[in-house]
Amino acid sequence: MHPQIVALAGGVGAARFLAGLTAVMEEKAAPDRLTIVGNVGDDMEWNGFSISPDLDTVTYTLAGLAEEARGWGLRGETYHCLDAISRFGLETWFKLGDRDLATHVFRTGLLRQGAALSEVTRKITTALGVRARLTPVTDDRLRTLVDSSEGLLEFQDYFVRRACRPEVRHIVMDGADTARPAPGVIQAIRTADAVIVCPSNPLISIGPILSVPGIRAVLVERRREGRRNAAISPLVGGRALKGPADRMMRGVGLRADATAVAELYRDFVSVYVLDTEDAASRGEVEALGMKTIVTNTVMRDQESRTALARAVWEGLGL
Amino acid sequence: MHPQIVALAGGVGAARFLAGLTAVMEEKAAPDRLTIVGNVGDDMEWNGFSISPDLDTVTYTLAGLAEEARGWGLRGETYHCLDAISRFGLETWFKLGDRDLATHVFRTGLLRQGAALSEVTRKITTALGVRARLTPVTDDRLRTLVDSSEGLLEFQDYFVRRACRPEVRHIVMDGADTARPAPGVIQAIRTADAVIVCPSNPLISIGPILSVPGIRAVLVERRREGRRNAAISPLVGGRALKGPADRMMRGVGLRADATAVAELYRDFVSVYVLDTEDAASRGEVEALGMKTIVTNTVMRDQESRTALARAVWEGLGL
Numbered sequence: 095m096h097p098q099i100v101a102l103a104g105g106v107g108a109a110r111f112l113a114g115l116t117a118v119m120e121e122k123a124a125p126d127r128l129t130i131v132g133n134v135g136d137d138m139e140w141n142g143f144s145i146s147p148d149l150d151t152v153t154y155t156l157a158g159l160a161e162e163a164r165g166w167g168l169r170g171e172t173y174h175c176l177d178a179i180s181r182f183g184l185e186t187w188f189k190l191g192d193r194d195l196a197t198h199v200f201r202t203g204l205l206r207q208g209a210a211l212s213e214v215t216r217k218i219t220t221a222l223g224v225r226a227r228l229t230p231v232t233d234d235r236l237r238t239l240v241d242s243s244e245g246l247l248e249f250q251d252y253f254v255r256r257a258c259r260p261e262v263r264h265i266v267m268d269g270a271d272t273a274r275p276a277p278g279v280i281q282a283i284r285t286a287d288a289v290i291v292c293p294s295n296p297l298i299s300i301g302p303i304l305s306v307p308g309i310r311a312v313l314v315e316r317r318r319e320g321r322r323n324a325a326i327s328p329l330v331g332g333r334a335l336k337g338p339a340d341r342m343m344r345g346v347g348l349r350a351d352a353t354a355v356a357e358l359y360r361d362f363v364s365v366y367v368l369d370t371e372d373a374a375s376r377g378e379v380e381a382l383g384m385k386t387i388v389t390n391t392v393m394r395d396q397e398s399r400t401a402l403a404r405a406v407w408e409g410l411g412l
Numbered sequence: 413m414h415p416q417i418v419a420l421a422g423g424v425g426a427a428r429f430l431a432g433l434t435a436v437m438e439e440k441a442a443p444d445r446l447t448i449v450g451n452v453g454d455d456m457e458w459n460g461f462s463i464s465p466d467l468d469t470v471t472y473t474l475a476g477l478a479e480e481a482r483g484w485g486l487r488g489e490t491y492h493c494l495d496a497i498s499r500f501g502l503e504t505w506f507k508l509g510d511r512d513l514a515t516h517v518f519r520t521g522l523l524r525q526g527a528a529l530s531e532v533t534r535k536i537t538t539a540l541g542v543r544a545r546l547t548p549v550t551d552d553r554l555r556t557l558v559d560s561s562e563g564l565l566e567f568q569d570y571f572v573r574r575a576c577r578p579e580v581r582h583i584v585m586d587g588a589d590t591a592r593p594a595p596g597v598i599q600a601i602r603t604a605d606a607v608i609v610c611p612s613n614p615l616i617s618i619g620p621i622l623s624v625p626g627i628r629a630v631l632v633e634r635r636r637e638g639r640r641n642a643a644i645s646p647l648v649g650g651r652a653l654k655g656p657a658d659r660m661m662r663g664v665g666l667r668a669d670a671t672a673v674a675e676l677y678r679d680f681v682s683v684y685v686l687d688t689e690d691a692a693s694r695g696e697v698e699a700l701g702m703k704t705i706v707t708n709t710v711m712r713d714q715e716s717r718t719a720l721a722r723a724v725w726e727g728l729g730l
Contacts, residue, residue: 141517141518141521142460142517142520142521142524143517171492172490172492172510174489174490174492174509174510174511175493175510175511175513175514175517176514177511177514178510178511178512178513178514178515179514179517179518181514181539181540182514182515182518182535182536182539183539184517184518184521191492192490192492192493192496192510193492193493193495193496194496195493195496195513196493196494196495196496196497196499196500197496197500199459199460199461199493199497199502200459200497200500200502202460203459203460203502206460217500218500221499221500221501222499
């Protein structure tokens with residue numbers, strides 16, 4: 095039997111790792127045995143459209159359509175609609191491309207008709223030829239808010255519009271108390287041969303996923319049963335490769351390094367993947383009760399993604 | 413005082429005439445004294461967007477942005493969003509360009525917030541630099557349906573999707589019983605120095621405008637008072653220059669010629685503009701109690717549009 099894998103995923107870092115993981119699973123003829131549980135905390139409404147940036151980044155990357163150098167959106171994208179919208183005085187700081195807009199038109203139409211985000215996501219990934227199963231962690235409304243030096247901000251306002259400049263004091267998961275896991279998510283996590291936390295921001299990418307009631311509990315239960323729960327550090331040498339994870343961690347009073355991320359996951363992660371640059375942290379992490387895998391985690395190209403995924407795969411004994 | 417003009421307008425034919433009329437009014441320094449009452453019978457919903465094709469054709473033409481050779485949409489338009497939408501299996505027979513979509517995003521957003529179509533139209537025309545005042549005939553829902561050999565069809569389904577192929581038996585103005593004239597429309601018509609019915613399809617462009625309770629009555633009242641109500645024949649030599657007016661007129665049991673259009677307007681039009689090719693119909697039209705202006709009505713370029721508008725302007729003694 096091919097192993098069944100669940101990955102918890104944010105945006106760009108996760109998408110890159112998943113591109114490697116699906117390549118490894120292709121070799122083993124089982125990419126459809128991967129369930130990706132995606133973050134929806136950074137979802138937003140824009141001029142009537144329902145936008146799910148992290149789900150789309152994963153989808154576009156796995157479909158081979160992503161503008162990888164930039165880290166968001168579609169390759170060869172144009173912005174003619176957005177340019178024209180600016181004439182009407184609407185805000186255009188969220189850079190929506192013409193082809194990307196099609197995804198939002200489709201998603202918004204189905205959501206308005208009453209479809210669940212998980213159903214819509216399945217239709218989008220199927221239409222774009224993604225073989226892995228991608229599901230939002232919840233079909234309910236869950237929004238990451240950033241309490242910052244410029245006030246309580248919606249996530250994309252902080253992240254895109256203000257380019258992560260405000261000092262972060264606290265992260266709020268608005269809606270987490272009542273959000274329910276999307277259909278099949280708990281079951282997929284419970285029965286997976288391995289759960290892998292992708293190299294994503296622990297506060298605003300993985301945090302919202304863990305905030306949905308039931309998710310963390312089933313991960314903790316797996317760990318207690320001795321099942322494989324891995325996480326890949328998103329920090330290398332105390333720096334985020336992409337995004338504001340390091341500054342955010344310091345903002346909320348944490349150290350910004352690989353070990354501090356491991357501490358956030360200590361109740362449920364059993365195998366932690368460190369970059370070779372952080373090999374010296376091995377002892378600290380193992381003192382948290384985790385096994386460690388030390389490998390190159392910096393994904394510059396498809397080859398290094400696949401190499402990372404293979405190291406994790408083999409390190410987990412899959 | 414510069415004369416105040418009201419034009420009743422459908423799509424392409426009207427837009428071309430209005431481009432000439434505004435040029436004539438520019439010379440006389442009064443393009444802002446033109447109120448255009450636009451058709452909304454061919455409005456449609458498409459994937460959650462509220463689309464007003466006739467209002468947009470007039471707007472884009474007067475803003476100098478229209479793709480004039482083709483007769484719809486914007487010049488230099490791209491269709492990247494629509495191409496991408498087709499991947500999701502959505503219907504894409506209505507050719508929405510990327511820049512055009514911006515107009516629909518803006519309009520739909522404001523309508524959802526509760527704005528009236530007339531307010532939204534004012535914002536769009538202002539943003540695009542149109543000096544004339546364009547207003548939908550009504551802010552209420554009014555839809556032209558076509559009872560045809562292929563059943564009762566929404567207008568754009570008949571017009572675009574089926575390319576006017578079905579035989580037309582009857583035109584239905586759905587919503588006309590309860591539609592109210594948009595703010596200021598009755599007053600503008602009542603007080604105008606002249607009302608001009610543009611060279612538009614009498615059944616599906618001017619018909620919906622006249623179907624709104626109060627519009628026809630105030631036009632009839634003007635005529636009774638001896639005020640100037642003109643109409644320009646959309647048919648030349650028994651043929652529509654653009655669109656299906658001739659076939660539709662035969663379909664509903666009318667003759668398809670300039671005189672038959674004049675008959676449809678006989679209760680309120682006092683001056684009727686015939687193409688030189690139809691000069692022989694002059695007597696028939698005058699027998700309906702109308703004065704006639706015979707001139708070239710075929711608008712191949714801006715020069716011929718302006719010439720037609722000038723002939724009407726002078727024929728009306730403005």
